[in-house]
Amino acid sequence: MEYQVQNISRDNFEQCIKCTVCTVYCPLLSVNPDYPGPKQAGPDGERYRLKNPAFYDSALKYCLNCKRCEVACPSGVRIGDIIQRARIRYDRSPVKLRDRMLANTDFMGTVAGALAPVTNFMLRRRIVKQGLQAVLGIDSHRTFPAYSATTFAQQFKSLADAQKGYPRQAVYFHGCYVNYNYPALGLDLVRVLNAAGIGVRLIKGERCCGVAKIANRLTDSARADARHNIKAMQAALGADADAPVLFTGSSCAFTMRDEYPHLLEVDNSAVRSNMMLASAWLAREVERGAVKLVFKPEYTRRVTYHTSCHIQKLGWAIYSIRLLKLIPGITFVPVESQCCGIAGTYGFKKENYATSQAIGAELFDKLRRIAPDVVACDCETCKWQIEMSTGIKVENPISILAEALDFEATAAANR
Amino acid sequence: MKFDVVITGGGLSGLVAGTALAKARRKVAIISSGQSALHFCSGSFGLLGKAGGKTLESPLAGIELLPPTHPYRKMGAEATGAYADAAPLLFAEAGITLKGTSRANHRHLSPLGKLRSSWLTMGDFMTFSGERPPMKDCVIVNFEGFLDFYPSYLADGLGALGVRCRTASVKIEAVERLRRSSGEMRAASVARLLRGEALEELAIEINKVCGDADTVFIPAVIGFDSEEHLQRLRRMVGVPLYCVPVTPMSVTGHRAQQLLRHRFGQLGGTYLLGDSAVAAHMNADGSVRAIETASLCDDYLEADRFILAGGGIFSRGIVAAPHKIYEPLFGLDVQATDDRDRWFDADFFARQPYMSFGVATDAAFHPLRGGSAVENLYAAGAVLGGADPLTEESGAGIAITTALHVADLIINS
Numbered sequence: 001m002e003y004q005v006q007n008i009s010r011d012n013f014e015q016c017i018k019c020t021v022c023t024v025y026c027p028l029l030s031v032n033p034d035y036p037g038p039k040q041a042g043p044d045g046e047r048y049r050l051k052n053p054a055f056y057d058s059a060l061k062y063c064l065n066c067k068r069c070e071v072a073c074p075s076g077v078r079i080g081d082i083i084q085r086a087r088i089r090y091d092r093s094p095v096k097l098r099d100r101m102l103a104n105t106d107f108m109g110t111v112a113g114a115l116a117p118v119t120n121f122m123l124r125r126r127i128v129k130q131g132l133q134a135v136l137g138i139d140s141h142r143t144f145p146a147y148s149a150t151t152f153a154q155q156f157k158s159l160a161d162a163q164k165g166y167p168r169q170a171v172y173f174h175g176c177y178v179n180y181n182y183p184a185l186g187l188d189l190v191r192v193l194n195a196a197g198i199g200v201r202l203i204k205g206e207r208c209c210g211v212a213k214i215a216n217r218l219t220d221s222a223r224a225d226a227r228h229n230i231k232a233m234q235a236a237l238g239a240d241a242d243a244p245v246l247f248t249g250s251s252c253a254f255t256m257r258d259e260y261p262h263l264l265e266v267d268n269s270a271v272r273s274n275m276m277l278a279s280a281w282l283a284r285e286v287e288r289g290a291v292k293l294v295f296k297p298e299y300t301r302r303v304t305y306h307t308s309c310h311i312q313k314l315g316w317a318i319y320s321i322r323l324l325k326l327i328p329g330i331t332f333v334p335v336e337s338q339c340c341g342i343a344g345t346y347g348f349k350k351e352n353y354a355t356s357q358a359i360g361a362e363l364f365d366k367l368r369r370i371a372p373d374v375v376a377c378d379c380e381t382c383k384w385q386i387e388m389s390t391g392i393k394v395e396n397p398i399s400i401l402a403e404a405l406d407f408e409a410t411a412a413a414n415r
Numbered sequence: 416m417k418f419d420v421v422i423t424g425g426g427l428s429g430l431v432a433g434t435a436l437a438k439a440r441r442k443v444a445i446i447s448s449g450q451s452a453l454h455f456c457s458g459s460f461g462l463l464g465k466a467g468g469k470t471l472e473s474p475l476a477g478i479e480l481l482p483p484t485h486p487y488r489k490m491g492a493e494a495t496g497a498y499a500d501a502a503p504l505l506f507a508e509a510g511i512t513l514k515g516t517s518r519a520n521h522r523h524l525s526p527l528g529k530l531r532s533s534w535l536t537m538g539d540f541m542t543f544s545g546e547r548p549p550m551k552d553c554v555i556v557n558f559e560g561f562l563d564f565y566p567s568y569l570a571d572g573l574g575a576l577g578v579r580c581r582t583a584s585v586k587i588e589a590v591e592r593l594r595r596s597s598g599e600m601r602a603a604s605v606a607r608l609l610r611g612e613a614l615e616e617l618a619i620e621i622n623k624v625c626g627d628a629d630t631v632f633i634p635a636v637i638g639f640d641s642e643e644h645l646q647r648l649r650r651m652v653g654v655p656l657y658c659v660p661v662t663p664m665s666v667t668g669h670r671a672q673q674l675l676r677h678r679f680g681q682l683g684g685t686y687l688l689g690d691s692a693v694a695a696h697m698n699a700d701g702s703v704r705a706i707e708t709a710s711l712c713d714d715y716l717e718a719d720r721f722i723l724a725g726g727g728i729f730s731r732g733i734v735a736a737p738h739k740i741y742e743p744l745f746g747l748d749v750q751a752t753d754d755r756d757r758w759f760d761a762d763f764f765a766r767q768p769y770m771s772f773g774v775a776t777d778a779a780f781h782p783l784r785g786g787s788a789v790e791n792l793y794a795a796g797a798v799l800g801g802a803d804p805l806t807e808e809s810g811a812g813i814a815i816t817t818a819l820h821v822a823d824l825i826i827n828s
């Protein structure tokens with residue numbers, strides 16, 4: 001008999017054995033009956049779409065791109081990628097103004113930040129929120145993260161010169177959130193790394209990683225940013241080809257590491273192995289003895305770790321948890337990894353608000369029952385969602401580390 | 416990263432081995448590239464149902480009829496029985512109720528109301544001995560629009576066993592919403608919604624249609640994450656209530672997987688879900704040094720001992736290329752033939768040779784590589800060759816007992 005020797009398809013599409021495991025783990029499926037689910041939206045639907053693009057189902061726009069289906073699939077099918085690629089290829093509906101605004105984090109950040117006091121005041125007014133909902137479809141329950149008057153990049157300038165004096169160097173991709181909304185996190189990272197004897201370098205002309213543009217189908221623009229970012233990253237590394245490129249946001253890390261080559265078809269192989277989440281990288285450095293951390297004896301906290309969808313996909317939650325467990329004053333309480341429902345800009349849209357909260361409900365319940373002092377999490381949008389929905393404080397592991405660290409003793413130990 | 420034991424594969428056998436080792440205070444990591452075959456388990460575990468062409472009442476009595484390379488033969492009937500009897504406690508500690516013993520197979524009902532035999536069955540389902548289920552008059556309740564359950568076939572099957580049956584359907588507000596998308600009214604989605612108040616509503620509806628039935632059957636869609644929901648429902652319904660398996664995904668299988676994983680975590684184990692072992696790094700003496708995974712990149716998982724529990728062809732622990740059957744991670748020797756035409760029998764219902772393909776091991780479950788045993792590596796579960804789980808009805812039994820056996824070998828070494 002003659003056998004076809006190999007059949008290689010994109011995203012492992014042909015590897016699907018129709019087992020339906022993915023449908024059990026899609027957080028969207030039981031709360032939004034309009035969504036066809038990963039199997040049908042992904043590999044099953046793709047068979048039809050390959051025959052005729054008219055089979056494209058506009059309900060694919062509901063997909064959170066959380067990739068929890070991919071994590072569950074025993075056959076390695078890149079279900080989430082198949083769905084996002086289908087949206088990019090077949091969805092011809094115009095991108096709404098609201099979606100453009102939510103996606104253009106750089107532009108929004110620059111304008112809003114420049115007018116920070118006014119913007120923050122305005123974005124908290126009920127009337128403004130209602131206006132945003134009526135005109136743009138941004139849900140009025142959402143509290144916009146405050147914009148910082150000076151960006152992280154601006155604040156970093158005064159620290160830049162001192163960085164060259166450290167024996168080791170790391171490149172830091174701060175992302176839009178740290179830059180425009182929460183420079184404190186970026187500053188925490190710089191302090192922690194400096195104490196560990198590591199100097200920090202920023203990426204000249206850094207642009208948004210593109211996660212929001214991809215979600216909102218502004219693919220060409222995302223691709224241009226991606227190409228730019230990879231070049232800029234290489235330039236920032238310069239002669240230190242082995243230095244790490246660190247992130248404090250799991251979605252930025254995931255997008256640049258995996259979505260660039262898979263979805264945007266931008267080659268990142270020159271820097272891919274350098275890219276690492278800051279908390280993961282630090283945990284590894286401590287473990288191999290290259291970095292020593294000394295903690296304040298009086299620091300005590302009850303902490304739980306929320307595994308964001310993208311860190312689940314990256315497979316690095318284990319490192320953040322190890323990092324937290326290094327802190328002697330921390331009582332660590334685990335919580336099952338599950339989606340909080342925000343999925344970046346998704347939960348900000350009026351039409352998604354109810355779904356977004358329904359997805360997160362179970363997690364919020366569990367967190368309320370655990371009642372930790374702080375929830376550690378490597379994703380900024382999860383932070384907004386969990387803080388808004390539970391009132392419990394959420395911090396990046398790096399900020400928790402910075403709070404617990406005895407900086408002087410740590411600096412001395414690493415000299 | 417350094418562990419005492421690194422296990423590749425986080426299905427039934429990887430988790431059972433991991434839990435036993437973690438209980439013995441070993442530092443264990445499990446790598447699992449996706450979810451496991453447990454999601455398709457009907458709710459009953461087979462130890463040995465058939466051997467040498469005979470249907471067995473006592474599973475252990477059939478072990479001597481198996482071929483000499485069979486995993487049970489390697490352990491011996493006595494040890495296999497001891498491991499089998501240790502299993503229910505290990506599951507109970509994870510919150511999973513299993514009924515049955517290795518001394519005799521018990522009966523339970525198939526989705527079509529036929530009698531089946533098994534070793535252990537989850538607490539959701541009815542078990543009994545003999546040829547008649549212990550009831551006279553039952554009502555089979557389904558959710559309107561739920562298509563993965565076949566009440567009338569079940570009624571016919573039970574009727575043939577001498578049980579009077581009625582069928583009824585109920586509407587539950589929370590579940591109704593799912594009907595908007597007909598394709599996705601699946602067991603798992605229903606189970607996620609049947610908790611809290613929805614469960615009370617269900618109890619009321621069941622009590623309404625119950626009449627003077629002595630037993631109620633419902634589809635197995637209760638308890639996505641714990642057994643507590645079914646216990647609550649049972650307390651609210653006046654008569655004994657049992658579930659009947661539905662078309663997979665199996666809610667009970669999913670629950671067992673989650674609870675085992677949770678238990679493993681509680682014992683301090685590290686479970687890397689969604690990560691894949693992509694390469695094995697070997698020492699010069701032929702032993703395993705470390706496992707490389709897709710997500711952890713150059714941070715290899717080092718250990719003193721390793722277990723391969725990657726499952727069979729279904730889970731890619733064993734891979735079939737057009738003219739080759741191979742074990743992809745270590746390149747181990749497999750019990751299989753390269754002659755593709757002898758992999759399968761054209762008669763679909765005949766015994767399929769490929770079902771018994773798997774890793775070859777020595778008597779102590781060390782896999783062979785180029786003919787010699789890899790001393791710090793063990794294989795357990797469906798990845799093992801020499802057994803035909805489908806024909807023998809031995810899948811879960813092999814997964815559990817071999818896992819406990821290799822855990823024991825490691826603990827005592």
Ligand SMILES: Cc1cc2nc3c(=O)[nH]c(=O)nc-3n(C[C@H](O)[C@H](O)[C@H](O)COP(=O)(O)OP(=O)(O)OC[C@H]3O[C@@H](n4cnc5c(N)ncnc54)[C@H](O)[C@@H]3O)c2cc1C
Nearest residue numbers: 424426427428448452457461692725726730796797810811
């Ligand atoms: C569809 C189906 C239904 C079944 N139903 C029953 C039943 O009802 N009763 C019964 O007794 N038996 C049943 N069986 C038999 C079943 O094989 C066993 O019960 C048992 O579940 C096997 O467990 P395992 O842990 O050995 O393998 P699996 O459950 O297959 O688990 C192996 C795991 O390893 C992972 N893996 C593989 N390679 C790698 C790698 N390189 N890196 C990381 N992870 C990897 C896989 O993704 C998978 O999660 C069924 C089998 C199948 C396929």
Ligand code: SF4
Nearest residue numbers: 016017019020022073
């Ligand atoms: S889990 Fe993977 S193989 Fe199974 S149906 Fe989904 S995509 Fe297909």
Ligand code: SF4
Nearest residue numbers: 026063064066067069
């Ligand atoms: S990416 Fe998330 S929301 Fe989209 S299909 Fe997969 S699991 Fe569901």
